[in-house]
Amino acid sequence: MIGIGPVYVLAGLMFGAMALMSARDRSNPRRWRNAGFWGLYAVSFLFGDFLGDLGNGILVLVMVAVAAAGLGIGRPQTTTPDERRLSARKFGNAIFAPALAIPLVTIFAALVLRQIFIAGRPLIDPAQTTLIGLGLACVTALVMGRVLLKQRIIAAVDEGRRLMDLLGWAAVLPQMLSALGAVFTIAGVGTAIGQVASQAIPGGSRAAAVIAYALGMALFTAVMGNAFAAFPVLTIGIGLPLIVMKFHGDPVAMSAIGMLSGFCGTLTTPMAANFNLVPAALLGLKNRYGVIAVQIPTAILLLMVNMVLMYAVVFR
Amino acid sequence: MLGFAARVNPLLVVIAAALASGIAGGLEPGAVIAAFGKAFNENRYVSLTWLVLPAIGALERAGLQQRARELIVKIRGASVASILCIYLLVRQITVALGLPFGGQASMVRPLIAPMAEAAAEARVDGLTDAQRDAIRAHAAAADNVGAFFGEDIFVAIGSILLIKGFLAQNGITADPLQLSLWAIPTAVAAFAIHAGRIVFFARRLGRRR
Known part of the structure; x- marks a missing residue:
């Protein structure tokens, strides 16, 4: 069975190559810091399972120290806009083929490869189909780019470094926040906040309970950066005791709409870095919070819709 | 925070x-x-998205964004509003079917944002940098809103299974299908609200000539 392991190795090799290329990039005055940062990240992907918990923790600390000292931006050799226009004319729509191959191969893995069994065992780990499919899709796209568009693989990795340096430390932030969530759980932060919240809200009316639950989900998600962390806390603190036990509401509709109220919070918070901060860096926005600014009005309107909807359907 | x-x-x-x-x-x-x-x-899997960057970078080097722009300018009906609304809808529907399509690195940066920008350039003279940034931010937001408010319609998504497991721990049996059906009204409202905001944004872009 193919698991997630080879995909981690692929990522480790990619970051390792980027580290070497960073070290050789004299246009970047901070090239050694970039090389160190991506090099350590390569170590994490290649050998993370052998370093032990404390070893991994120290690796993270060193990475953070290098990032806090300040990373530079490498300038890999790339094409000018005019060259790109000419190249785009030359290749025509064939240029879209590798780009479309990325989602198509990922979908293919999710739908077809997961059905394949060899000697009674699945070919790829059913729990990891999307990520394994993504790894396969990226390799497919690179090979298609090499064959159809004559883009050398080494040059492609160097172009990847151009985008990676644009992200800088923001590339690691989502993973760091996931790890922070795990520490919060161990330390019992969620339960502590939940206890305070459930004592603070008045349990007078059905409407007040619904507002407290939906708004609580959104706010708590914004603080934690993740609706999954907020859901158990708020549902134990407010949802089950008030909406379900006291007012006899339907727990299924309440939970479904409650989770979606949490997602409204996700739209508004820098803690959900992979959705909100990373694209701002990836698109070169001047305002780091530009994406959040666009999403806040939708989040507020949709949260109000969720409250009305929950009130209407939960107490049928 | x-x-x-x-x-x-x-x-x-x-x-x-x-x-x-x-x-x-x-x-x-x-x-x-x-x-x-x-x-x-x-949690290393969270960062596996970056595996797409070499392929996307190579395609950009070969002129992917330029080709996407040229194509959009040729299509008559293409506008900022139509591109972003269609992408929002397609993202919601595919994710509701459990299909991993879209994403900030693999769709928005190489295709959707340049297409929306090109469509705006074709209609508005002298787009300012602030307007360009706003168009890009809207492209990223369409991806997020579509993904968040489509995924819970898919029965086997993580959040549905989390709810089912949590309710089971508390002695309540929940059918995943019921949970995913209750995600549909919010999904429809999310499309209506966000598409409405995209149309409003695109109109204001056009007016500031």
């Missing part, structure tokens, strides 16, 4: 928050570092 308000490197803030909450929760500093390292290692 407070750390983001201060202008400190967010990675340092995350480490500080982990240490503070861990120590407040009664752990030794060394144990907090180990717990963080363990969780960091287990």
Whole structure:
């Protein structure tokens, strides 16, 4: 069975190559810091399972120290806009083929490869189909780019470094926040906040309970950066005791709409870095919070819709 | 959250928050570092998205964004509003079917944002940098809104299974299909609200000539 392991190795090799290329990039005055940062990240992907918990923790600390000292931006050799226009004319729509191959191969893995069994065992780990499919899709796209568009693989990795340096430390932030969530759980932060919240809200009316639950989900998600962390806390603190036990509401509709109220919070918070901060860096926005600014009005309107909807359907 | 308000490197803030909450929760500093390292290692999958960057970079080098722009300018009906609304809808529907299509690195940066920008250029003279940034931010937002408010319609998504498992722990049996059906009204409202905002935004872009 193919698991997630080879995909981690692929990522480790990619970051390792980027580290070497960073070290050789004299246009970047901070090239050694970039090389160190991506090099350590390569170590994490290649050998993370052998370093032990404390070893991994120290690796993270060193990475953070290098990032806090300040990373530079490498300038890999790339094409000018005019060259790109000419190249785009030359290749025509064939240029879209590798780009479309990325989602198509990922979908293919999710739908077809997961059905394949060899000697009674699945070919790829059913729990990891999307990520394994993504790894396969990226390799497919690179090979298609090499064959159809004559883009050398080494040059492609160097172009990847151009985008990676644009992200800088923001590339690691989502993973760091996931790890922070795990520490919060161990330390019992969620339960502590939940206890305070459930004592603070008045349990007078059905409407007040619904507002407290939906708004609580959104706010708590914004603080934690993740609706999954907020859901158990708020549902134990407010949802089950008030909406379900006291007012006899339907727990299924309440939970479904409650989770979606949490997602409204996700739209508004820098803690959900992979959705909100990373694209701002990836698109070169001047305002780091530009994406959040666009999403806040939708989040507020949709949260109000969720409250009305929950009130209407939960107490049928 | 407070750390983001201060202008400190967010990675340092995350480490500080982990240490503070861990120590407040009664752990030794060394144990907090180990717990963080363990969780960091287990969550490596979060960063696998970056595997697409070499392919996307190579395609950009070959002129992908330029080709996407040229194509959009040729299509008569293409506008900022139509591109972003169609993408929002397609993202919602595919994710509701459990199909991994879309994403900030693999769709928005190489295709959707340049297409929307090109469509705006074709209609508005002298687009300002602020307007370009706003168009790009809207492209990223369409991806997020579509993904968040489509995924819970898919029965086997993580959040549905989390709800089912949590309710089961509390003695309540929930049918995943019921949970996913209750995600549909919000999904429809999300499309209506966000598409409406895209259309409004695109109109204002056109007016500032």
